[in-house]
Amino acid sequence: MINKIRETIASKLPAGSFARNVITLMTGTTFAQVLTIIVAPILTRLYGPEDYGVSALYTSILGIFTVIACWRYELAIVLPKKDRDAANVMALSISICFGMAVLTLVLVAFFRIPIANILGAPELASWLWFMPLSLIAAGLFQAFNYWSTRRKQFKRLAARTITQSTVTAITRLGAGLVLNPGPGGLIGGSIFGQLVATGQLAWQIIRDEGRIIISYVNIKNFKRVLVRYKRFPLFDSWASMLNTASTMLPALLLGYFFTPAVVGHYSLGQNILAAPMGVIGGSIAQVFFPQASEARHGGNLGQLTLDMFQRLLTLGFVPILLIAVVAPDLFAIIFGEQWWAAGVYVRWLSLWMLFVFISSPISTTYTVLERQREYLIVNVILFSTRLVALIIGGIRGDALLTIALFGITSAVLYIFNCIYILYMAGVTVRETFTAIMKQIIQGVPYVLLPTIVWYSSYNSLAFVLAGIGAGIIFLLVQAYRIKNRGV
Numbered sequence: 108m109i110n111k112i113r114e115t116i117a118s119k120l121p122a123g124s125f126a127r128n129v130i131t132l133m134t135g136t137t138f139a140q141v142l143t144i145i146v147a148p149i150l151t152r153l154y155g156p157e158d159y160g161v162s163a164l165y166t167s168i169l170g171i172f173t174v175i176a177c178w179r180y181e182l183a184i185v186l187p188k189k190d191r192d193a194a195n196v197m198a199l200s201i202s203i204c205f206g207m208a209v210l211t212l213v214l215v216a217f218f219r220i221p222i223a224n225i226l227g228a229p230e231l232a233s234w235l236w237f238m239p240l241s242l243i244a245a246g247l248f249q250a251f252n253y254w255s256t257r258r259k260q261f262k263r264l265a266a267r268t269i270t271q272s273t274v275t276a277i278t279r280l281g282a283g284l285v286l287n288p289g290p291g292g293l294i295g296g297s298i299f300g301q302l303v304a305t306g307q308l309a310w311q312i313i314r315d316e317g318r319i320i321i322s323y324v325n326i327k328n329f330k331r332v333l334v335r336y337k338r339f340p341l342f343d344s345w346a347s348m349l350n351t352a353s354t355m356l357p358a359l360l361l362g363y364f365f366t367p368a369v370v371g372h373y374s375l376g377q378n379i380l381a382a383p384m385g386v387i388g389g390s391i392a393q394v395f396f397p398q399a400s401e402a403r404h405g406g407n408l409g410q411l412t413l414d415m416f417q418r419l420l421t422l423g424f425v426p427i428l429l430i431a432v433v434a435p436d437l438f439a440i441i442f443g444e445q446w447w448a449a450g451v452y453v454r455w456l457s458l459w460m461l462f463v464f465i466s467s468p469i470s471t472t473y474t475v476l477e478r479q480r481e482y483l484i485v486n487v488i489l490f491s492t493r494l495v496a497l498i499i500g501g502i503r504g505d506a507l508l509t510i511a512l513f514g515i516t517s518a519v520l521y522i523f524n525c526i527y528i529l530y531m532a533g534v535t536v537r538e539t540f541t542a543i544m545k546q547i548i549q550g551v552p553y554v555l556l557p558t559i560v561w562y563s564s565y566n567s568l569a570f571v572l573a574g575i576g577a578g579i580i581f582l583l584v585q586a587y588r589i590k591n592r593g594v
Contacts, residue, residue: 157172157371161234162297166355174254177201179340184196191323194320195259208240234294243304270307275299278296279292282295337567339479342480347482357510358373361506361509377460378457399411412528412534415468416470427579458514466521493517554577
């Protein structure tokens with residue numbers, strides 16, 4: 108059914124166009140996010156906040172290691188003009204990935220118990236043995252992902268996303284219903300889904316292009332691309348690791364200062380908040396990267412980046428604002444009263460997540476312009492500032508204050524990051540601020556409906572339904588505008 112809808116919409120768009128490629132990728136992303144949202148109310152009744160907290164700690168540690176699984180050489184797969192060079196970069200990325208998995212195994216053998224104890228989750232220690240396997244699956248996916256992006260095989264990536272979300276959801280549900288395994292059900296489901304999906308993508312690439320790729324790879328070219336793209340491990344790997352670490356910091360430090368339950372509330376809130384943004388943002392980022400690379404050579408990177416910024420701001424501002432307004436009542440109704448705190452956390456994280464959604468696609472500009480040094484400096488600032496905010500809140504012993512400080516600090520930093528990215532691409536600061544203020548003026552009125560309902564009835568269900576209604580009105584208005592513009 109999803110494929111039929113995609114094919115119907117895509118048939119009206121030019122082959123190979125930006126919109127058509129985005130819709131192709133959104134097939135998988137939309138399915139994954141919708142499935143996540145549908146399954147979440149069941150999972151939150153099979154697993155408690157503590158279980159989600161331990162799983163979030165595992166995911167946070169994995170996320171930091173995943174960023175440097177291939178030393179960021181995978182990003183360079185899209186850049187070479189010749190497929191021969193790209194194939195050697197992919198082979199280099201895969202080789203590094205296996206080496207990093209061995210290193211991770213050594214670290215786990217010596218430090219798994221101290222790490223688990225520091226994070227306040229001793230039961231995490233036994234699951235850290237699976238970290239090298241998770242790293243291989245994640246690292247290989249990154250290499251295969253950028254090769255498929257280069258080859259514009261977006262259907263392949265959409266299928267992989269569908270497989271991962273389906274296998275993960277089924278495994279987690281089955282384990283929770285039959286085995287009652289605690290956090291192991293969430294962690295094990297994630298590992299198994301990732302392995303199956305990455306295996307599927309690997310098989311498709313080997314089947315379709317395996318012989319060609321093997322014929323391209325040789326020691327001489329291997330060494331040449333190792334040196335040619337050395338800026339990626341030297342600068343981008345550290346910058347990306349800091350960026351990811353600063354995103355994962357809340358889960359790790361909340362585990363250190365507070366309890367796994369607090370981590371669980373934060374994790375659910377952050378994941379659900381990211382879900383509607385991920386439906387579009389991830390797909391756009393995948394397609395924008397190669398187009399930005401072409402635009403740089405064509406001299407229109409600035410206009411392309413500004414247009415993308417405005418589109419993402421328009422798509423994300425109103426939905427994220429409405430979610431923030433109704434979040435506590437929404438979470439209590441859908442996930443159960445025990446998850447009210449997760450909705451409160453969402454309010455403080457919303458503006459940050461909006462600009463993560465916006466900056467994620469356009470941040471490829473750093474790579475396209477080969478400005479890895481600047482990317483590293485920006486992420487050093489991001490990491491250090493957010494770390495200080497979390498430590499201040501943690502020392503005060505107030506979980507809500509900690510998340511509020513993190514959310515506000517992160518939002519401000521990401522706004523300035525977007526401004527700087529646009530400035531690098533050739534867009535003036537005035538143009539960027541004009542786009543932001545225009546969206547605020549257009550978006551704030553949508554909040555009036557749920558606000559009026561709340562102060563006239565003080566009914567949680569009516570309040571949430573009013574927020575959903577305002578979101579539907581927004582979508583109808585956007586659909587009308589797109590139709591009239593002929594986009």
